[in-house]
Amino acid sequence: MMPINAAEWIGLVHAPLLVIGGAHRRVQHANAAAAALLASDPAGQALSQLIGDFAAGRLAAILDQTLPADELVLDCVLPTGTAKLGFRFARPAGADVTVLTLAQHAAADTGPHPPVVDWSRLLQTVVERLPVGVEIYDSGFNELYANRVSDDLFLYDDTPLRPHHDAWWERAFPDPDVRGRAIEEWQRLIQVARANQDGVLRTEWEVVCRDGANRIIQFRLRIIGDTYVVVFWDVTDRRRLEEEFRRLAGTDALTETFNRRRFFETGRSEFHLAELSGQHLCLLMLDMDRFKKVNDQFGHGAGDTVLKEVAARCRAILRQNDIIARMGGEEFAILLPGADKDYGARIAQRLMAAIRSEPITSGALAFHVQASIGIAVRQSDDANLEAMLERADRALYLAKARGRSRIVIGDSTLRS
Structure with missing residues (x-):
């Protein structure tokens, strides 16, 4: 510790001196020269109150390390304005205080001092x-x-x-x-x-x-x-932008139905929910009959028009929570949560009727379009959505083989 008469001998020194101690870096002693330089009585004050936050922060960092031998010059904020002050450091042996010797340096410019910042x-x-x-x-x-x-x-x-x-x-x-x-x-x-x-x-x-x-x-x-x-x-x-990006990432750009990836993401969730709750789940695979001729004879523009209109007619029949996805080409998958075989068959009949209800026009062309549908309902031994999809695909194949424009309901006999 400093000797008891430390304040007395500090007062005898002509150079500005500060004695800093304590965890909060407060001034324990200061002589008259320091008070005159800082334009206030430093005793008991924190360094930030005397020289500003920035300079005080620099000094605090140094006081926690090995003291430098050279003078440190800092731009300080004093009650009277800004000033460039030099600091030299000394730490008496066995003491928990640091003695700072201050010196005022001439500013680099001779212009007026900037105003004191009210932080x-x-x-x-x-x-x-x-x-x-x-x-x-x-x-x-x-x-x-x-x-x-x-x-x-x-x-x-x-x-x-x-x-x-x-x-x-x-x-x-x-x-x-x-x-x-x-x-x-x-x-x-x-x-x-x-x-x-x-x-x-x-x-x-x-x-x-x-x-x-x-x-x-x-x-x-x-x-x-x-x-x-x-x-x-x-x-x-x-x-909303993120949601739109997600929607676009899972949407078929032509028909605005789900794409194949989003169908499997959503369909697997619906399958799992039906599995846990014991509810019905019905899957329809719909494929346009002889659609390749439309593309080959009249071009892909006409084919695109047909696909968009077919998707629109299907959406008009389905419920809000039903899922329709373009799986590729002219094939669509339709998932009906809560639907049994009879309901699925009725929806399939309505879909076929809507598709062939009137010709689809593309410019001066008019196309009489028909479709075939294979149906599969969730069975207790289905391991996953893919098992239903396999049965619906085989039922669709049979519908095509039996003359097209018809509905076939798949059962366990249609498993591979």
């Missing part, structure tokens, strides 16, 4: 103008601060001056069931955040905003001491 006001201005919402709450979840983006999204007309976070839920989630699930998730996030205050937690909800529009908002939560900080932003456009 608190600058920080508030920056947060206020961020393109994301920022809200700060006390330990009781009473709002302490909300920036402009937060107000734009969630400052409802009847919001109180100092709202509690609980008041937001009913406006953001009008549906009680959805609101209940969101609150449960939020409470779990709070528990995790309290247990790990170094972590940043994330969730995403579709909420009703100030203007009455539904938007998808991503929220980030962190607890700092007894303060809750919530940062959020609107990801609606991004999520």
Whole structure:
């Protein structure tokens, strides 16, 4: 430790001296020369209060290492303005303090000093103008601060001056069931955040905003001491674009039905669901009769027109939860969740009737189109969707072999 009369001998030194100690890097002693240079009484103050955050941070990093022998020159923020100060370091043997000798250096330019930065006001201005919402709450979840983006999204007309976070839920989630699930998730996030205050937690909800529009908002939560900080932003456009990309990746570009890959992804899920629940599941394989002649004689443009119209007529017959996919060429797979053999047969008859109901025109051409259909229903010993698909394919083959434009229902005898 420094001797008891340390303050006395420090006061006798003409060069500006600071004695720094403690975990918070506060000034324990300072002489008159240091007070004059820093334009304030340094005793008891933190370095950041005397020379600004940047210079104090540089000094703090050095004080934790082996002290340099050379002078360190830093641009400092003093109460009177900015100044370039030199620092030399010494650490008395056996002491837990560091002695800094200060010297003022001439600035590189002779222009006026820039004004002292009010960091608190600058920080508030920056947060206020961020393109994301920022809200700060006390330990009781009473709002302490909300920036402009937060107000734009969630400052409802009847919001109180100092709202509690609980008041937001009913406006953001009008549906009680959805609101209940969101609150449960939020409470779990709070528990995790309290247990790990170094972590940043994330969730995403579709909420009703100030203007009455539904938007998808991503929220980030962190607890700092007894303060809750919530940062959020609107990801609606991004999520819709991602959904559109997913839709396009699983959609046949010509007919706008599912493509083969998406059929198997969705179909396997439906098969698994039917397997667990014991519900019926019916699969139809539909193939255009003599379609190759259309392409060969009239070109692929005419063939494309026929395929698009056939897909449209099929969609008009099917339910909203039914699945239709173009498997390749002129072949379509149609999956009917909850449908038994009789229902599947009726739908197949309606599909064939719709397809041949009237000619399909392409320019001056008119095509009388027909189709054949093979049907398979899920059986208890089917291992997967592919087993159904194999039976439906064989039934379709028989329909073609028996003269086309007909329906064949596959059973266990059609297994390979």
